[in-house]
Amino acid sequence: xxxxxxxxxxxxxxxxxxxxxxxxxxxxxxxxxxxxxxxxxxxxxxxxxxxxxxxxxxxxxxxxxxxxxxxxxxxxxxxxxxxxxxxxxxxxx
Numbered sequence: 707x708x709x710x711x712x713x714x715x716x717x718x719x720x721x722x723x724x725x726x727x728x729x730x731x732x733x734x735x736x737x738x739x740x741x742x743x744x745x746x747x748x749x750x751x752x753x754x755x756x757x758x759x760x761x762x763x764x765x766x767x768x769x770x771x772x773x774x775x776x777x778x779x780x781x782x783x784x785x786x787x788x789x790x791x792x793x794x795x796x797x798x799x
Contacts, residue, residue, distance in 0.1 A: 745786055757790040 710718070712734075720730035744751040745759045752758040766782040 753791075755791060755793050757788055757794060760787050760789055761785075762787050 716727055716731045716734060719725070719734065720727045723730065725733065741751040741753075741759055745761050749761045750758050761784060763784050764782060767780050769778050769780045770776070771778055
């Protein structure tokens with residue numbers, strides 16, 4: 707089975723909710739914008755039953771250049787991770 711494209715996802719949401727494709731697309735865009743704003747300001751955004759986006763600080767560490775084998779210093783940085791909810795894991799697995 708092929709992966710859903712954004713257009714196919716919007717069409718499926720529109721069909722299941724009774725919204726038009728344009729409204730469903732705007733809804734999906736607003737959810738994405740809200741998620742990013744919340745992660746940026748509060749550090750996490752929860753999608754009930756699916757999971758949550760979490761802002762995580764990574765510590766500086768030593769790494770290795772795979773081409774030369776030389777040790778390099780990897781600086782600390784902030785990343786966004788997605789943690790899958792237990793209900794979603796149980797439903798899929």
